Amino acid sequence: MTELDNQQRPSATETVRKLLRADILAGTFAPGEQLRQEELADKFGTSRIPVREALRHLEAEGLVTLLNNRGAKVVSFTSAEVIELMEIRIALECRALRLAIPNMIQSDFDEAKRILVEYDKKSDPAQWAEMNWKFHETLYIPCNLPRLLSLIEGNYGQVSLFVRAQVSMASGKKTPQEEHVDILKACRAGNVEKAVDLLEAHISNTKKALMVQRRRSR
Amino acid sequence: MTELDNQQRPSATETVRKLLRADILAGTFAPGEQLRQEELADKFGTSRIPVREALRHLEAEGLVTLLNNRGAKVVSFTSAEVIELMEIRIALECRALRLAIPNMIQSDFDEAKRILVEYDKKSDPAQWAEMNWKFHETLYIPCNLPRLLSLIEGNYGQVSLFVRAQVSMASGKKTPQEEHVDILKACRAGNVEKAVDLLEAHISNTKKALMVQRRRSR
């Protein structure tokens, strides 16, 4: 048994934190939006104390910003900061993949494959985001480093606030799905260097797509 | 002006957080030690509320662990977890260095050099840790990605809880200081691949030294 089977009953603070994070990631609270403590306390049926503690935690996670006497806002990134998140993705996820590949077993490949197949069936862009994360996560889990995985997940959470539907394919380039297939193939072949290179290119492509997208929306 | 000139006067919560973190990193509170809220509140001259909020933040940072109705402890890592921190160092710091080198200017080299010289003058192992961090930080700062730098700093904070005096050199290997010199030289030469490889080896050596050290202390 690991050390993580502690909490018997979740505290109010943890409940609020979990629900609030889900709301933020689901877009219920938009980036930049003010989060009023009393409102949240009402919504979650607690006093403001657990709300404030949850906000402090989410602040450290990078999902909200707290200013002195001015409360909390959902984070809102500048273009440069979103690019930065992609650099962090490259750093963390490429390392995780590198360490994961030697540990992969058949069921990991099967699971990844299954997700890709399901991916193609879904038509709702909102679900693509979910599938995309599932696929990537599946590739990294075998590295067996929970803290690294948790950093990746936290960073990805911030990313997903801004990279809602990442459909875009630069003209003539491969689609993200095609890239997924290629990455999985390299993993299967045990070709660490190739897989990592492909992953870096994959994330880099998202980064570039974002740069274009953001440049347009001025 | 950036976005970080907000806080006019720091709140009690932030003050407590900063001081408590300093205490933890300085070893005033040892890993595994219980942190009593009332005690901390007294020490910092506040009520327990700011203390609790600071603890929530530090929990998210990974410096303390909170258990339900059982309060906070300074984190205490298993051997495997310390190894994991080094993997995260490799992921984050190698990427930062890679992105930093193209942006380095003369004053960056000068500063790094200055730190290395000072390094040799100090005899107190406690100061080595500080110098070591300063040197690494100096190399990464030119990447100009504040979030990445903040992740690196947070991770390094956890590392420094357990890697007090990293003097050890495996027999026949280079000392950490010699490795520092080599890394800096590669940076000066603009040789990104070599510098990153050296850095990875450098961190890996620390990792290996830790593995030996921990194996002994059983």
Next chain:
DNA sequence: CGTCCTCCTTTTGTATATAATTTCGGCAAA
């Protein structure tokens, strides 16, 4: 002699209350 139960103490978790700060509307003056 050891184990388990109970009660008391300590400590944590959350609600309520109070203080301090910001925000905003209105009014006056330029």
Next chain:
DNA sequence: TTTGCCGAAATTATATACAAAAGGAGGACG
């Protein structure tokens, strides 16, 4: 119209109060 300055209302920050849970000493029972 615009600017700037009150002052009330809203909102946040912190303290205090109370409730709930954990920890520990002592005693009953095997």
